[in-house]
């Protein structure tokens with residue numbers, strides 16, 4: 001985990017624009033302008049994932065055990081759909097590290113699957129809290145460490161369209 005991700009994970013609640021859930025003490029992620037990649041579709045999906053993850057923090061106290069598992073499954077499914085969208089955007093804009101990014105997506109979904117199995121077996125609020133914290137950290141890490149790399153790529157495509165077109169041809173080969 002790089003230092004930027006660490007700093008974000010350690011920010012206090014007022015900086016996230018939220019407050020800890022009183023029962024579980026989980027910090028909401030909220031939304032930061034600096035998380036935006038500049039791609040409307042990707043940003044809207046990121047916002048929805050963050051909102052879904054923050055909602056999960058509140059479910060820790062409110063949902064029965066089976067409801068918690070369903071909520072985690074829905075978030076995993078939303079992440080999987082987002083990764084498909086993101087890969088399409090990366091391919092269509094000639095992102096040269098698209099294959100590495102896809103491997104990373106696969107790894108994240110495998111981690112989410114493990115957390116889902118734990119969520120379906122979890123019996124108390126402490127276990128739920130631990131799972132939500134892990135999901136929250138996974139989501140922040142992927143948006144900061146990997147997706148901001150994508151932001152630089154979009155800026156590059158806008159500034160150097162011919163070089164970007166060459167990258168697209170290479171990815172299609």
Ligand SMILES: [Fe+2]
Nearest residue numbers: 046086143147
């Ligand atoms: Fe993403």
